[in-house]
Amino acid sequence: MASVLVCGGGNAAQVVSCLFASRYKVTAISLYADEAERWDKAVKEAKGMTCNFQGTNKAVNSMPDLITKDPSAVKNCDVVLFTVPSSFHEQYFRALEPFVQKGTIFAVMPARSGCDFLFKKVMGEKADTLGLAAFETLPWACRFNDWGKTATVLGTKESISAAVVPPLGKSKLDVILKLQGLLGVEPKIVECPNVMSISLGNPGQVIHPGVTYGKWHSWDGKPLPQKPLFYHGVDTQTADVLEGISGDITAICKALKTLDPNFDCSEVKTIMEWYMASYSTSIADGSTLQKAMSTNSAYEGLCHPMKESGGGYVPDFQFRYLSEDVPTGLCFSRGVAELLNVKTPTIDKVLTWAQGKLSKEFLKDGKMNGKDIKDTRAPQAFGVTSKDMLCSFLRIKKEA
């Protein structure tokens, strides 16, 4: 029987722990403050966890075998699931590294961008003996209801892409079959040719910073009487920003293809393609990106992250839409573009504005060498500072 370590303690970690514990041996680990202790107490109080499936009578009741903050628990697990926001991936990789056994598979959901650079940096020589599966997204839209006790799966994706780097002696198929066995029938894991495609195809880097920039870059600073809608409030100018970022990423893919015509970027979708592939049944009008976003029923009622202030609401720029998706998304793409001499006018505009809101310096004088670059997934943060070094990391044989 598979033995799974679930990392994190938020919505996704709670849902995964409950669903998987009904069939497998599950250890949940949270390294965040006293979260493991609080979660363990909550589960014991409730005599187990319950996960409901919205719109159905289906519910799963179960209890993880262990909830701990002790990273040595990884010794006894053959699959590690990262379901913690990507800003904290490095903390978990570092804590688990001393104890992890050969052959263990790390499934990172979602991987966001540059996860393979981080994995290699932290695991060092061990990396080749371990498996990495970088997922484009989480299999479920989910929220906890009563923290540590009950949660709801709002929807399960039909399919999700994952790029796999198997451990020595195993094939990509071995890894996919093992993970598919854990997930069950849905979602179906679709193999993506390389981790670079997951990194460049990361939709969070386009949508979250793009919509935030579009809404707030010329805000007058006055509190608003109510929270504005995040997706349904997208106007044509904001949709143009998203298409601009997406266009910059397409230009990066073209440059990779020029270096090596065999490098497969076919799975990197434009933002419009991604919307239509992910939400075709819930979009009422898919004639333009703006209409697709504003008529997507899956986004009903979702607002910009706001804080109460001055008798109204002001935007919370520290929310993960910027604090996660800029360093582990946009910075990666901008860093790759720089190494390939690709111009990224929209990414530069959004990144420059967003780093100001985060009080960080990633881009400095047009280069990814600001003082906070080490906190990002840009290749430059991992010492990859030339086209040749990037080609060597990607095992690309340069033709141009």
Ligand code: NAD
């Ligand atoms: P979440 O916001 O619920 O995660 C919160 C958890 O992050 C905390 O419980 C804690 O374990 C950890 N954390 C928070 N602050 C920390 C700190 N300072 N140090 C260390 N750990 C800290 O996130 P989620 O909803 O579970 O989502 C997990 C990932 O999946 C995110 O990257 C999210 O973008 C992505 N995602 C989520 C959904 C969803 O429906 N929940 C859907 C698609 C993608």
